[in-house]
Amino acid sequence: MTDAKDLAESAASADPRVGLRAALALRRLADSLERLQVTNARRNGWAWQEIADALEVSRQAVHKKYAKEM
Structure with a gap:
């Protein structure tokens, strides 16, 4: 599924396999x-807490998930 229209149609499918x-x-x-x-946020100087607030998660959660990649 690469096309947005196809993806939207598939998401509404009555066939569970297609929908899933x-x-x-x-x-x-x-x-x-x-x-x-x-x-992008980290490159622009955002603190982990700012990112966490935007994602509505804890600072610890976002840091644990992404710190190794930065």
Whole structure:
């Protein structure tokens, strides 16, 4: 699933297999977007607490998840 329209249609599918694959694709996309924006925030001087606040998680959670990548 690469096209946004196909992904949206798949997410609404009555077939659980198709819908679940769409959910997986969306989860992977969301994870990738989050990683990209955390990297962007750190490059722009954001503190871990600022990122955590934006993501509505604890500072410890976001630091644990991304600190090794920075």
